[in-house]
Amino acid sequence: MVGVSKTTNKLTLDGLSKTILDKAKESMMDFNLLHSNNSEVGSIAAQQLIYTFKNSDPSLQLHFQTMDILMIEQLAIHFLLYRV
Secondary structure (H helix, E strand, O other), X not given: OEEEEEOOOOOOHHHHHHHHHHHHHHXXXXXXXXXXXXXXXXXXXXXXXXXXXXXXXXXXXXXXXXXXXXXXXXXXXXXXXXXX
């Protein structure tokens, strides 16, 4: 999934990552952060998050691994999400 969200706040990548990780820990069953690092996409600073979690439906024993790439450019948040 690819998305762009406008913001009126001056967010930092660290602040955005912390918010996303805090919400994921609260809402995703068996959340586990595997990897987090600073990166670049083109010339834009980016944050890469790789984590796993379990489906919340107990009848479906599915585990997911997700990679988020977050970027902030001016007042727009760009994100790429890949889930397997």
